[in-house]
Amino acid sequence: MQLFYTPDIQGKSYTLNEIESKHAIRVLRLNPGDSIQLIDGKGSLYTAQITDANPKRCQIVVQAQEREFGKRNSYLHIAVAPTKNIDRLEWFLEKATEIGIDEITPVLCEHSERKVIKDDRLEKVIVSAMKQSLKAYLPRLNPLTPLNELLQSEFRGKKFIAHCHELDKRQLKNEIPGSLSNLILIGPEGDFSEQELTTALQNNFIPVSLGSSRLRTETAALAACHTCNLLLED
Amino acid sequence: MQLFYTPDIQGKSYTLNEIESKHAIRVLRLNPGDSIQLIDGKGSLYTAQITDANPKRCQIVVQAQEREFGKRNSYLHIAVAPTKNIDRLEWFLEKATEIGIDEITPVLCEHSERKVIKDDRLEKVIVSAMKQSLKAYLPRLNPLTPLNELLQSEFRGKKFIAHCHELDKRQLKNEIPGSLSNLILIGPEGDFSEQELTTALQNNFIPVSLGSSRLRTETAALAACHTCNLLLED
Numbered sequence: 001m002q003l004f005y006t007p008d009i010q011g012k013s014y015t016l017n018e019i020e021s022k023h024a025i026r027v028l029r030l031n032p033g034d035s036i037q038l039i040d041g042k043g044s045l046y047t048a049q050i051t052d053a054n055p056k057r058c059q060i061v062v063q064a065q066e067r068e069f070g071k072r073n074s075y076l077h078i079a080v081a082p083t084k085n086i087d088r089l090e091w092f093l094e095k096a097t098e099i100g101i102d103e104i105t106p107v108l109c110e111h112s113e114r115k116v117i118k119d120d121r122l123e124k125v126i127v128s129a130m131k132q133s134l135k136a137y138l139p140r141l142n143p144l145t146p147l148n149e150l151l152q153s154e155f156r157g158k159k160f161i162a163h164c165h166e167l168d169k170r171q172l173k174n175e176i177p178g179s180l181s182n183l184i185l186i187g188p189e190g191d192f193s194e195q196e197l198t199t200a201l202q203n204n205f206i207p208v209s210l211g212s213s214r215l216r217t218e219t220a221a222l223a224a225c226h227t228c229n230l231l232l233e234d
Numbered sequence: 235m236q237l238f239y240t241p242d243i244q245g246k247s248y249t250l251n252e253i254e255s256k257h258a259i260r261v262l263r264l265n266p267g268d269s270i271q272l273i274d275g276k277g278s279l280y281t282a283q284i285t286d287a288n289p290k291r292c293q294i295v296v297q298a299q300e301r302e303f304g305k306r307n308s309y310l311h312i313a314v315a316p317t318k319n320i321d322r323l324e325w326f327l328e329k330a331t332e333i334g335i336d337e338i339t340p341v342l343c344e345h346s347e348r349k350v351i352k353d354d355r356l357e358k359v360i361v362s363a364m365k366q367s368l369k370a371y372l373p374r375l376n377p378l379t380p381l382n383e384l385l386q387s388e389f390r391g392k393k394f395i396a397h398c399h400e401l402d403k404r405q406l407k408n409e410i411p412g413s414l415s416n417l418i419l420i421g422p423e424g425d426f427s428e429q430e431l432t433t434a435l436q437n438n439f440i441p442v443s444l445g446s447s448r449l450r451t452e453t454a455a456l457a458a459c460h461t462c463n464l465l466l467e468d
Binding site for chain 1: 304329333366367368407448449450453457460461463464
């Protein structure tokens with residue numbers, strides 16, 4: 001069934017915006033009486049029926065609402081330095097959304113080569129992945145944040161920093177079982193600086209390794225995301 | 235240190251091919267006496283020194299050879315239907331090579347939308363990922379193979395088929411621990427046909443789920459690859 005993202009849906013009736021209306025009526029050629037699915041990005045999956053097939057203001061009526069659809073039993077926040085080639089960050093966003101993630105914070109590090117990102121474009125990638133993988137929760141994308149700000153921000157759960165410095169590290173996969181709320185920090189191509197690492201440790205981030213392979217930034221971020229989902233899912 | 239792929243290296247001296255020579259001398263501006271690293275794709279990592287900085291026939295002499303560099307303790311063969319958009323298969327190849335894989339077979343299924351692939355281009359992606367992640371073993375890429383041929387071929391180890399049909403499935407993550415040789419089959423966007431699934435079961439493939447999320451073909455293949463590496467790595 002066709003799926004639409006309707007973040008502002010309330011009550012039993014709804015009017016699709018102009019773009020979605022055009023897609024539903026002109027592209028998909030849906031008619032009054034046809035059923036569609038809606039997700040609000042807040043956990044609800046709706047089944048609805050088209051009442052007015054207006055190509056600019058398509059009206060629908062909700063027939064059923066499933067709350068907490070596909071709710072995960074844990075919370076995952078990944079903070080990652082945007083890659084020089086933005087495509088690599090975008091695929092991480094797509095794949096992490098498919099696999100399961102709650103919050104993403106692009107962080108600005110000392111060795112970051114990329115210092116600007118287009119939030120709206122990244123948001124589109126996440127929405128599209130959410131629809132494609134039929135998820136009802138939209139992962140939260142935070143604005144680009146200076147690393148020090150993130151290091152000192154409050155987080156209820158375990159905090160990890162994955163880095164390549166020669167230093168005692170635990171294996172992330174041994175830390176995750178039983179830990180239902182996790183913040184994992186992934187550095188830029190040039191890794192974190194000594195100073196950044198020191199500050200992270202002072203702020204109770206646990207230094208971890210993701211395994212023996214040398215991974216690119218976006219691969220490391222996705223591996224961390226999959227590790228948490230794999231080891232915490234019932 | 236600069237890394238070069240030299241699959242045909244033997245003995246103590248070697249001459250880089252014209253492309254690699256040009257890269258070393260004209261682009262990297264290396265000089266006699268400079269050290270470089272070589273990988274042969276068969277498990278050896280060499281440290282070598284440039285003896286003749288010839289931009290067409292750069293000669294080097296091997297100073298040290300490390301055998302079984304980064305050898306994994308398990309064997310992983312993933313057979314996957316090429317995606318309609320070839321970029322998605324290419325990124326799976328890149329990421330799987332980074333994370334760890336031994337053999338990849340693109341398979342032609344009943345519901346495959348893509349029926350041709352460019353082996354040489356895919357091979358380039360794998361070689362580049364191997365160099366980038368400093369691995370000495372080149373994953374083996376087989377030619378596009380009809381599914382039935384693969385289903386009936388010999389494999390020493392556990393064989394799995396990941397599919398979305400309503401059918402009793404085990405969780406892949408519960409099957410992998412202790413299983414050091416695995417073949418995992420990932421279907422096309424349209425999933426396997428009933429007939430293909432039946433034939434797979436007749437050939438002792440174990441039906442598995444990768445988790446509760448609906449994953450794209452290439453995401454499922456990578457998730458399976460990461461699951462094996464995560465759960466089998468010491």
